[in-house]
Amino acid sequence: MKTKILLIDDDEKLCRLIREYLEPMGFSVTATHRGGEGLHLAEEEVFDAVLLDVMLPEIDGFEVLRQLRARSRVPVLMFTARGDETDRIVGLEMGADDYLPKTFSSRELLARLRAVIRRSKIMSAAPVEAAAPALVGNCLKGRDLCLDPASRDLFQGGREVLLTAVEFDLLQVLMENKGRILSRDRLLDAVSGRDYTVFDRSIDVHISSLRRKLGDPPKAPRYIKTVRSSGYMFIKENGGGGAPLF
Numbered sequence: 001m002k003t004k005i006l007l008i009d010d011d012e013k014l015c016r017l018i019r020e021y022l023e024p025m026g027f028s029v030t031a032t033h034r035g036g037e038g039l040h041l042a043e044e045e046v047f048d049a050v051l052l053d054v055m056l057p058e059i060d061g062f063e064v065l066r067q068l069r070a071r072s073r074v075p076v077l078m079f080t081a082r083g084d085e086t087d088r089i090v091g092l093e094m095g096a097d098d099y100l101p102k103t104f105s106s107r108e109l110l111a112r113l114r115a116v117i118r119r120s121k122i123m124s125a126a127p128v129e130a131a132a133p134a135l136v137g138n139c140l141k142g143r144d145l146c147l148d149p150a151s152r153d154l155f156q157g158g159r160e161v162l163l164t165a166v167e168f169d170l171l172q173v174l175m176e177n178k179g180r181i182l183s184r185d186r187l188l189d190a191v192s193g194r195d196y197t198v199f200d201r202s203i204d205v206h207i208s209s210l211r212r213k214l215g216d217p218p219k220a221p222r223y224i225k226t227v228r229s230s231g232y233m234f235i236k237e238n239g240g241g242g243a244p245l246f
Contacts, residue, residue: 002028003117004046008038008064009053009079014102018051021106022113035059039067047074049117054080054091062090069095073162075116079104092205093212097164119165140175142234143222145214147175156214166191167210170203171234174224179236181227207232 005027009015015031022029030045032038035056042050050068054061065076078091079100091099097116100109140147144157152168154161163171173190174182182190184203191203207224210216216223225233 002026003048005029005049005051005113006038006041006045006047007031007051008035008056008061009033009051010056011053011081017106018109022110025110033057035061035064038064042068042072042074049075049077049113049120051113052076052078052096054078062094065091065094065096069162073120075120075165077113077116089202089205092202093209095164095209097166116165140172142175142178143237145175145223147172161213163210163213164206166206167213170206171210174232174234178234181230181233183231186231 003026005022007015007018007029009031010033012033015033019029019031030041030047032041033056036059038050038052038056039059041047052061052064056064061078061080065078068074068076075097076095077098077100078096079102081102097120098112100112104112140149146155147153147168149172154163154168154171169191170187173187187203208218211218211221211224214223218224218226221235223235225235227233
């Protein structure tokens with residue numbers, strides 16, 4: 001069975017080239033040139049991944065991503081002609097799984113696309129509204145967080161928190177090393193070692209997004225502390241859940 005890709009880009013020539021390259025590789029590519037139509041297609045069909053341009057008519061790529069993330073965990077690979085770092089940071093913070101400037105080669109596109117699809121397959125398929133299961137066994141706990149590496153679920157006080165694959169693994173590494181400072185290089189190695197393609201300077205972006213989802217302000221953190229010039233640390237609880245030690 002072919003891997004189904006939704007391509008949303010207003011560059012018709014690029015869409016044609018991507019389809020011609022990917023289809024012999026075992027992909028089925030559905031292309032549209034408007035964001036609204038792309039959202040409609042994403043609702044009507046099940047896709048293995050979405051390739052999404054930032055600059056789109058009517059509804060831009062960021063709004064498409066926002067609406068997709070409100071109801072779907074489908075992996076999203078974004079790209080832009082501008083190569084603007086701000087676009088990249090905004091896209092990652094909103095839940096994009098990876099990002100490419102439009103100077104990418106066909107081989108790089110294929111490699112990154114396969115990577116986001118691989119990691120999506122190990123994420124939980126449970127619906128957002130599902131009742132929280134009883135997490136036991138190897139569940140990692142920290143304050144009101146309960147992270148299950150086996151099912152790749154995270155619950156905060158009984159409420160499910162949806163994370164991207166990179167965010168989940170960063171949190172897992174931090175919780176496994178509670179109270180220890182992990183450098184950005186250490187975190188990057190941990191994530192990259194799980195077959196991810198992560199931007200060298202995006203660890204801070206993913207941590208920022210993770211904090212936002214947890215409601216964890218960096219100036220008064222309950223979970224993740226920034227250690228200046230050193231990295232990040234998951235805060236140990238003082239006794240039965242008192243103030244952070246640091």
